[in-house]
Amino acid sequence: MAARGRVDWGKWAVSGPPLAYLLFFFAIPTLIMLAASFRTPGDFGGLAPLVGADGRLDLNLESYARLAESTVYLEVFLKSVAYALVTTIACLLLAYPLATLIAQSPRKYRDLLLLLVILPFWSNFLIRIYAWMIILGPNAALARGVNAVLALFGAEPVPLLFSAFAVLVCLVYVHLPFMVLPLYANLEKHDRALLDAAQDLGASGWQRFWRITFPLSLPGVYAGAALVFIPALGIFAIPDILGGPNDSLIGNLIKQQFLESRDWPFGSVLSIVLTAAALGLAGLAAWVGRRGGRGSSRA
Amino acid sequence: MWAAAIVAYLFLYLPLAIVVAYSFNDSRLNAEWVGFTFDWYRKLAQNEEMITAAVNSLAIALAASVVSTALGTMAGVAMHRYRLRLLPVLVLTPIAIPEILMGVALLIFFVMLNFTLGLVSVAIAHIAFCIGFVAIVVRARLAGMDESLVEAARDCGATPWQAFRRVTLPLIMPGVIAGALMAFTLSIDDFVITFFTAGAGTVTLPLQIYSMIKIAVTPEVNAVSTLLMLLTLVLIVVAARLSPSLLRTESD
Numbered sequence: 001m002a003a004r005g006r007v008d009w010g011k012w013a014v015s016g017p018p019l020a021y022l023l024f025f026f027a028i029p030t031l032i033m034l035a036a037s038f039r040t041p042g043d044f045g046g047l048a049p050l051v052g053a054d055g056r057l058d059l060n061l062e063s064y065a066r067l068a069e070s071t072v073y074l075e076v077f078l079k080s081v082a083y084a085l086v087t088t089i090a091c092l093l094l095a096y097p098l099a100t101l102i103a104q105s106p107r108k109y110r111d112l113l114l115l116l117v118i119l120p121f122w123s124n125f126l127i128r129i130y131a132w133m134i135i136l137g138p139n140a141a142l143a144r145g146v147n148a149v150l151a152l153f154g155a156e157p158v159p160l161l162f163s164a165f166a167v168l169v170c171l172v173y174v175h176l177p178f179m180v181l182p183l184y185a186n187l188e189k190h191d192r193a194l195l196d197a198a199q200d201l202g203a204s205g206w207q208r209f210w211r212i213t214f215p216l217s218l219p220g221v222y223a224g225a226a227l228v229f230i231p232a233l234g235i236f237a238i239p240d241i242l243g244g245p246n247d248s249l250i251g252n253l254i255k256q257q258f259l260e261s262r263d264w265p266f267g268s269v270l271s272i273v274l275t276a277a278a279l280g281l282a283g284l285a286a287w288v289g290r291r292g293g294r295g296s297s298r299a
Numbered sequence: 300m301w302a303a304a305i306v307a308y309l310f311l312y313l314p315l316a317i318v319v320a321y322s323f324n325d326s327r328l329n330a331e332w333v334g335f336t337f338d339w340y341r342k343l344a345q346n347e348e349m350i351t352a353a354v355n356s357l358a359i360a361l362a363a364s365v366v367s368t369a370l371g372t373m374a375g376v377a378m379h380r381y382r383l384r385l386l387p388v389l390v391l392t393p394i395a396i397p398e399i400l401m402g403v404a405l406l407i408f409f410v411m412l413n414f415t416l417g418l419v420s421v422a423i424a425h426i427a428f429c430i431g432f433v434a435i436v437v438r439a440r441l442a443g444m445d446e447s448l449v450e451a452a453r454d455c456g457a458t459p460w461q462a463f464r465r466v467t468l469p470l471i472m473p474g475v476i477a478g479a480l481m482a483f484t485l486s487i488d489d490f491v492i493t494f495f496t497a498g499a500g501t502v503t504l505p506l507q508i509y510s511m512i513k514i515a516v517t518p519e520v521n522a523v524s525t526l527l528m529l530l531t532l533v534l535i536v537v538a539a540r541l542s543p544s545l546l547r548t549e550s551d
Contacts (some may be wrong), residue, residue, distance in 0.1 A: 011380075013380075015374070015381065015386050018371065018389075019374075019385065022386075024431060025405070026389060026404075026427050029405050030404045032407055058363060097303035098308075101303075103418055117311065120315055124487065124490075124527050128314065128315070128529060134318065139328060139330035173314065232395060233397060234397025237509070240513075241513065252399075258406060258495065259495075268403070271399065271400050
């Protein structure tokens with residue numbers, strides 16, 4: 001380590017510039033947004049003057065009151081949570097076999113298999129949404145096939161695009177790698193001897209999974225759940241492009257307040273609620289994960 | 300289990316493969332295969348809006364990756380070497396919170412300062428969210444470095460700066476370059492934060508793709524998507540080769 005005390009200037013020289021940049025372009029804007037939630041919207045968008053015509057500070061809780069006033073916002077919020085939860089569970093079900101396979105494959109193929117999971121994640125977010133527009137489109141084979149089958153049963157044709165189904169499929173698609181990575185990182189460290197021992201004691205395949213592998217993997221499950229849930233909660237582009245009129249989520253509401261209704265204080269309130277919910281649930285997942293981790297290391 | 304994994308890989312790649320395939324399809328509709336053509340790429344090369352968007356995206360990504368690599372490397376080194384409280388929080392939260400929050404917070408900030416929204420505001424925003432990703436990659440590289448090399452340099456009389464410049468920096472260079480490539484990719488692909496900080500007149504590739512798929516889809520979207528995927532693919536494969544830890548650390 002570099003000498004103590006003497007190089008205090010070095011510490012500031014190295015950490016100062018990134019610290020200053022992030023304070024100025026991340027922390028301060030976030031605090032301003034927090035403050036904006038207590039202001040009054042301006043007549044033509046933006047914010048009304050902080051000091052009113054009567055010379056008094058114009059700070060109020062009106063935007064928070066507006067949130068509490070109507071159940072519409074609560075409904076959108078609950079729907080967003082529900083979509084994010086379904087996405088998280090579907091990602092877990094798809095990611096588990098994938099992560100297990102990668103963790104059990106020969107060492108020299110692991111990085112390649114992992115890279116193959118990550119590559120689609122690095123292709124542009126909008127391209128991945130657009131790909132589902134093609135697949136689910138009314139003239140595409142999938143919609144025709146589904147509707148041909150439905151017609152056999154005398155059912156009305158259903159649109160696949162611009163539906164909750166389209167939104168959920170794409171949400172799962174976009175977030176899957178976030179679940180695979182922490183699961184893989186966890187599964188890779190498991191000791192095979194435990195499974196062998198269980199087999200020697202007569203445990204079936206299902207028992208080995210349910211009593212050993214799954215409990216041990218819980219920290220990975222919780223980490224993945226947080227990584228999927230948080231971004232899924234705030235997303236607006238997927239419902240915007242693939243969803244129907246009733247698929248607006250909280251992200252769409254925030255976008256609308258900032259760019260269309262131009263009610264910044266209310267938009268700020270919604271953003272704060274979204275972030276608090278996302279961080280709160282992530283904190284919960286981390287807390288449960290730590291407890292789970294301790295429990296399994298004791299076992 | 301093999302079957303489940305194959306299904307999962309198909310699920311990951313089939314949609315992208317369809318976009319690539321249709322970019323060569325001689326039909327205006329993305330519904331059935333008619334014949335092979337390069338027409339959409341030719342149309343793309345003549346589409347001035349698209350070219351402007353691509354130039355904007357490249358300029359922003361270049362600026363964002365250069366500045367965020369410098370700042371992110373400093374942050375990574377600082378977090379590795381010193382016990383800091385505030386910096387790790389500021390570096391890591393932008394990664395952890397919903398992207399839309401950063402977009403709207405910066406929108407309010409720029410408008411309050413009367414800062415004209417455009418290329419510069421987008422670049423500033425991109426730098427802010429890329430710093431954390433660069434810092435994580437650099438810190439991972441530093442964690443795997445042998446500290447005794449730096450100590451040896453110091454024993455031989457090198458100043459802290461000389462030791463960093465001549466010993467540490469060359470050793471962490473693959474991490475720094477990987478971080479830079481990652482920042483470039485994140486910047487060129489970003490939609491959400493760009494959407495809020497670009498203002499009305501400035502268009503980047505993702506914004507252009509967004510308006511095209513919202514308003515009128517033509518197979519030109521397939522062509523530009525294919526090119527963008529190709530670019531990202533090359534950058535990420537190079538970055539992953541330079542810094543294998545990239546695979547495990549980018550999302551934490």
